Amino acid sequence: MSNLIKDNAIVADEWTRVVPPSLGEEAVRKQAGKVVLFKLTGEETFTAEQIAATQIPAGKVLVPFTVWLANKDALADRVNQGEVGLLIATHEAIEDVIAAVTDINAFALVAVYVERFADGRIFSIGNLLRTRYGFKNELRAIGDVLRDQLFFLKRSGFNSYLIRADRNAQEALQSLKDFSEPYQGAVDINQPAWRRVNR
């Protein structure tokens, strides 16, 4: 059974996630964000060799940003046909992604991969995609996605969630409704409580 929640319902996942092959080398670790501050933040990125060796199958494919960038021209037609989704990792600077794409809305799907539950960068990335960069299509959270993040993800602009394989998506649906009247304005409801309701 599918573990994908989209717009408050469980649906089949039409997308194939493209994963660069492991070449048995030491993973290159890359700095977080746009500011080069520290040598190590423990976050893996793909090597040029891994990217070159990546096979992209037919059909709807979810492609890591760096893999898409290396195959930009080859994938252009498929992007136009709505067959390419862009996969961003939380340590990739969203402004770099936006700078590299002509039109983010050309992608039918943008997914943000969160390696660990505690990595809250995903919320800022979702917010920026929706509010600053005007992304209108499906925005999906994948990776260590558990039901207790869902309410925050929804409020940060996500509308689909691939629940971690060992968890029950049906039960997770409940958590989208944890709170009925949030205080602050965010992406889903941009007015704070005091502007929505006569308090």
Place this chain on the structure above:
Amino acid sequence: MYKYDAIDQQIVNERVAQYRDQTNRYLAGELSEEEFRPLRLQNGLYIQRHAPMLRIAVPYGMLSSKQLRKLAAIAKRYDKGYGHFSTRQNLQLNWPKLEDVPEILAELATVEMHAIQTSGNCIRNITTDQFAGVAPDEVIDPRAMAEIMRQWSTFHPEFALLPRKFKIAVSGTKQDRAIVQAHDIGMEFYKDDQGEMAIRVWVGGGLGRTPILGTVIREHLEWQHALTYCDAIIRVYNLHGRRDNAYKARIKILVKALGIDEFRKQVEAEWAYLKDSPNTITETELARVGQHFETMPYENLPAHDASFDAAIVSNPAFAAWVKRCVHPHRQAGYRAVTISLKPHGHPPGDVTSEQMDVVADLADAYSFGELRASHEQNLILADVKLSDLFAVWEKARAAGLATPNIGLLTDIICCPGGDFCSLANAKSIPIAEAIQMQFDNLDYLHDIGELELNISGCMNACGHHHIGHIGILGVDKDGSEWYQVTIGGKQGNDASIGTVIGPSFSADEMPGVVQRLIEVYIQERTPEERFIDTVRRIGVAPFKAHVYASKETSNV
């Protein structure tokens, strides 16, 4: 104080249901230990040495008598009949059962209380001056803004999982009493040239392993933009703060690494997008929240009261208490009173259920049914008539709540330490108790005068040892407990971080070490100098020389 409306009540009720479900899933094995951890922490539940510890939020330190009675009843029913007020103005229970926490939260919700975001890597309880609204030197009562910020930070979706904890303090006085410079964000409210409420914003302060005082990121922020400007600061931090090393993850490390100018540039760039967005505070909203903090219905009283003056003259014990525990008030004929939770030989900040009931009764009888918790771990009755002070003193004294030591050496600020906390390197409470007993002579204590002594059981610095005039830090050396001593730390506008005097000491040595520090002060002080002034004038060296000289002698 702020009273919940239907929206506030619904949020805490829904939180109880959510947390009950999370606890059930954990107990049923559906959530692993590691997965449950951030969930329980964001609800203030730690797993401690002997039992879980539950930290209950007291937003900006304000409590009603009804709430305090509920805390007393909860401590009695679910704990061992006492609680501990922390340096974040919260109440901690040291012995609740994990299974009981949902029930405790349900009880708290009935009195408009909760434990939301009292721990974990999120925006924590916002703290302020315990004399907010009554202090004569106050320019702006910051409580309405603190409440607006409390609501904004509660379940803030973008900042639910930050790199590390995030602490905000607000203050509206000339003399800072909220340690705004030791917070991730400090909001100092003032009146600008136009007479409008404005905010000086401090960023990147914090104690812990790397103590750093904050830097002003913006001199003048119009109050309407308080939330969006904080959004901009925390967004930069959320995206770029370190997540690979918990000891390097606070915003202060990012601010230091980037430099304040580059950090400010990034924040301002972010804010350009957020400014004037719907989270901009309106006059209407400020007025709505502000009406909860309007001036109390004071009586028109003369500035003096004959019965009070007479009692001062005839009763030296009462006079001593008034000198230390009674504070000026902006309304003629009224005073603020500190209920000392620092009786000598007891854990600082601890209060029994019976004592909580006594304080609640005092609040009802003499202070409009409200009270405050201070970051110095005492309780405050903010609005007591001069003519009632004697009665308050008698009743407080009968309950062991009138030790006349506020602001003195034995008003020790102290974390729970190794007796309770699993993070601690060393015990802190027994050190506090031993020092209190060493200075149990009240005349001597008053002669030493104002002195802040802070003890933390580890470098996480819950006892704020860096800003103690005397700071004591528990350290672990080869598995045994030692204590490092700093002097010259200070809170306030002229805040400073203390200097380590030298190699650490054993627990037994500590009362003697403090004694010798005091001896140097007594010998060197000028008539008007407090301990901290003498340290600042003559430096650390004479103190160090005397402490270690006697140590060598005793070792021979």
